[in-house]
Amino acid sequence: MTDPVFPRIAIIGAGLIGSSIARAAREYGAAGEIALYDAVEDVRTRAAGLGLGEVAPTLESAVAGADCVLLCVPVGALGAAAAAAVPAMKDGAILTDVGSVKGEAARALSAAGDGRIHVIPGHPIAGTEQSGPEAGFPTLFRGAWHILTPVSNGAPGEAEALARLTAFWQALGARVESMDAARHDRVLAITSHLPHLIAYNIVATAFDMETVEQGEVVKYSAGGFRDFTRIAASDPVMWRDVFLHNRDAVLECLGRFSEDLAALQRAIRWGDGDTLIREFTRARSIRKAIIDAGQDSRAVNFGRNAPGAEE
């Protein structure tokens, strides 16, 4: 067995992602020691019971001595977590996160940075609709993309820090890419944020239909609706923060989505079958492109093949 990438890591936030990192880091030998902290006492107790690592009583004691601190909290909580972590971190350590909005993560983490540590925001494109320390599993990141959005300030050791964080995620099975935070946020607005908003919305709409019984919606959900309910089961606080912090990109996508939907609505109203066929055929070809790109043969889909998932 090779040496771990980091002798010691600290994971702040022991939910689905944080607990999966703990499990994966141990399973694949990516970290020597694993310290964990969660702001919720009950979560700390459960994380300890699960044997996820050394559960620390305070955030500061968790990050002390860590070579890499991973903030696994909702985007809106990154600023406070980073501000608490940085003064307790050792010189030259890496501060990263797993938030879905990288512009805000870069802002929050950089604001807390004091020049002694390396700030490298990151985002694993992996997850399930489950939450909590019990929901994590070590293979969550295998084959998934992990996007780093480093902000260079020319500090000494910067390149080496980026290389080590890359090696850490690769050890967990991820494929690592670097890109600009703004570009990340535009891409994820359409591939992740808008789909989640749509899923939440259609589920709510379905349950407000007076002409249909809720029991029937549940009973006959296999026709397509069920896939939306799965996505819509994701953590509400996490997603609230995503929408509030990636507002402009989400609103841009949403405006276009509504415009396109109005065109389909008009085609249905006027019996314009040619337009429907044309648009549906185009959408189908996009699916084919995704399959051809090999995206869909991955074990790590959103929620599929997740050990312990209810499906």
Add this chain to the structure above:
Amino acid sequence: MTDPVFPRIAIIGAGLIGSSIARAAREYGAAGEIALYDAVEDVRTRAAGLGLGEVAPTLESAVAGADCVLLCVPVGALGAAAAAAVPAMKDGAILTDVGSVKGEAARALSAAGDGRIHVIPGHPIAGTEQSGPEAGFPTLFRGAWHILTPVSNGAPGEAEALARLTAFWQALGARVESMDAARHDRVLAITSHLPHLIAYNIVATAFDMETVEQGEVVKYSAGGFRDFTRIAASDPVMWRDVFLHNRDAVLECLGRFSEDLAALQRAIRWGDGDTLIREFTRARSIRKAIIDAGQDSRAVNFGRNAPGAEE
């Protein structure tokens, strides 16, 4: 082994559903002889090559002598198929279909009925995003609902015909329910038709974003978008017909969906996190209701666990 429910069935349309019925009927002994016909010569050739049954050269020769004729064609093609089938059917035989819009199916099949046969429209709530005779598999209907929307005209043998068709679908593993066609169309508009329209639309929207490269949409599709592309890969002709023939119910759902989405959009724009949390939490509880109802432990999900599917 018990006697088959029907000594002979005829399947018109050898796509995903038709070929799955053929496979399931043989596998579970629900039919003695299986005749098939498809309007497309190439599909007939492939169906014969797959050994799905006796592939007939004409629709009339396929239905001749059959105790039950199953029309497995798009909703818009039901009228012509029924008109061609009925005169060739034997007295007392059953004419059914698998279309997703039961009001139109009842109209089309009843218009072709001549009083000698039993018309019983039906709809299996099962499917995958795949199409064609190769896409079918015998377990597609296991655990899935099959909805019958019988229209009573008091003809002799009517109750027995309904009981036999029910037994046939139960033999294929389905859970059979009867309901009014209009009610079916209202329920399916929200649980199936609207989700498909939304999925088609978001995929098209994503690929029209100039600010994002299409390759990036494909690459990072695991964040939620991929689930939509799968639904959007469904057969365009079938879905065009669904939307055109269930127009009023779909437009009603669509209007409410857009209204609800506008409320979420406004909450995002004005930073109203409380509204987002409230709506997201509500959607999540609906998912829980579906899991509690045992809907999601079924082997027959939409596209999941489908043998030969690419996932």
